[in-house]
Amino acid sequence: xxxxxxxxxxxxxxxxxxxxxxxxxxxxxxxxxxxxxxxxxxxxxxxxxxxxxxxxxxxxxxxxxxxxxxxxxxxxxxxxxxxxxxxxxxxxxxxxxxxx
Numbered sequence: 001x002x003x004x005x006x007x008x009x010x011x012x013x014x015x016x017x018x019x020x021x022x023x024x025x026x027x028x029x030x031x032x033x034x035x036x037x038x039x040x041x042x043x044x045x046x047x048x049x050x051x052x053x054x055x056x057x058x059x060x061x062x063x064x065x066x067x068x069x070x071x072x073x074x075x076x077x078x079x080x081x082x083x084x085x086x087x088x089x090x091x092x093x094x095x096x097x098x099x100x
Contacts, residue, residue: 002090005036005055005070011081020051023076036069049081064089
């Protein structure tokens with residue numbers, strides 16, 4: 001099963017994109033535990049204070065949960081602003097995936 005963990009961050013005050021990018025790079029370089037298949041950092045096209053981190057996973061798990069890496073990233077960037085952390089499962093059947 002393929003799934004993605006999405007962490008959206010809206011920083012308060014001055015855009016903290018460099019600090020979030022540094023945190024992202026620190027976590028993407030970690031070797032501890034099972035790393036995601038891929039990690040990507042996005043910034044909003046027009047809102048400088050909005051950033052998004054995608055952690056791509058592949059597993060046999062029927063209902064993926066928030067990963068330790070994702071939870072640590074949210075904890076690290078929590079002081080910068082508001083974070084939204086969610087899990088999305090790839091829809092391979094063309095039907096809506098069950099709620100997680």
